[in-house]
Amino acid sequence: MKEGRPIMLELPGHKIVLREFSDAHLNDPNYFAWLRDLETVLPIYRVEYLLPLTFDALRAYVESLWKSGRDAFFAIHEKETGKFIGTQRVGHIDWRSGIGDLGILIGDRSCWGRGYATDAIRTASRYAFTTLSLRRLTAGTPATNEAMCRCFKRLGFREEGRLRKQLLMNGRYEDHVLFGLLKEEFQES
Numbered sequence: 001m002k003e004g005r006p007i008m009l010e011l012p013g014h015k016i017v018l019r020e021f022s023d024a025h026l027n028d029p030n031y032f033a034w035l036r037d038l039e040t041v042l043p044i045y046r047v048e049y050l051l052p053l054t055f056d057a058l059r060a061y062v063e064s065l066w067k068s069g070r071d072a073f074f075a076i077h078e079k080e081t082g083k084f085i086g087t088q089r090v091g092h093i094d095w096r097s098g099i100g101d102l103g104i105l106i107g108d109r110s111c112w113g114r115g116y117a118t119d120a121i122r123t124a125s126r127y128a129f130t131t132l133s134l135r136r137l138t139a140g141t142p143a144t145n146e147a148m149c150r151c152f153k154r155l156g157f158r159e160e161g162r163l164r165k166q167l168l169m170n171g172r173y174e175d176h177v178l179f180g181l182l183k184e185e186f187q188e189s
Contacts, residue, residue, distance in 0.1 A: 011074070013123035016116050018074035018088055025075040026062050028084055034107030043145045044105055045167050045176070065091070072132070076106070076120045085111045088120045090128045090137075098135035100128050118151045122188065125155060129183045136182050142167050143175035152179045156187035 011018040025031060034040050035049040035058070065071040070093045076086040086106040093100040102124060106117050121139075128134045139157065141148040153159075157179040165173035 011123050011127050013079065013119040015079055015114070015119045016085075016123065017077045017079050017082075018120060018123050018127075019077055021062065021065075021073040021075045021087065025084060025087075026059060030084065030107065031087075032058065034086075034105065037107075037109075040105070040107055040109065042169060043142065043148070044103070045142050045169070046105075065089070070095075072124075072127070074124070076104075076116065078111070078116070083108070085116060086120070088124050090124055090132070090134075093132070093134070098133065100132070100134050100137055102128075102137055102139040113147070117148065118154060121151060122155055125181065125186055126188070129186055134183070136180060138181075139179045141177055141179075142169060143177050144169060149177060152181075154187070155181070156185040157181040158185070 008020045008022065010020075032055060035046075035053065038050060041047060041049045062073070065073045071089060071091040072093075073091075074088045075084055076088050077084055085108040086104065089103040090100045091103060102121060104117055104120055104124075106112055106120075125137055128137055137157075138160075139152060141152070143149065143162070158181070159177055160180040161178040163176040163178070166176040167174045
């Protein structure tokens with residue numbers, strides 16, 4: 001290890017490795033391109049990324065996560081190849097209540113449908129419950145993102161609410177499904 005370089009946190013999963021999000025990830029042109037791709041951001045309902053977005057504004061956002069003390073922000077890498085394929089966040093942590101919210105983006109569309117999101121959420125959940133000592137996680141997704149709904153349920157998340165016709169997607173209002181998971185409900189497999 002080079003002197004002065006911080007040790008970066010790595011969390012291994014079955015198919016992926018979560019690595020602390022770094023300047024190298026921020027400066028990877030694929031990252032910015034993912035945030036500008038409608039097919040990538042619509043399923044996670046982050047259409048604000050499609051508004052005029054400068055790299056400086058993106059850097060400021062990422063730096064705010066690094067400094068917040070309430071967010072753990074990771075890059076998702078394929079375990080086998082090391083390829084950077086997306087991001088995972090345990091965010092909005094309320095340390096007093098022991099609650100955090102999960103957010104995920106599999107930006108590389110060639111990696112969709114391969115179980116990487118499930119593995120990344122499982123790995124982040126394990127970290128949140130065991131290392132961060134959180135007791136509850138929340139997450140949300142458009143009801144039309146059926147793969148993500150199945151992913152959450154597979155890991156023990158329960159549907160806790162549904163905001164009917166909350167999200168405008170492709171000219172139609174869709175439901176926003178809210179999920180929650182208690183530490184004792186977490187399913188590793």
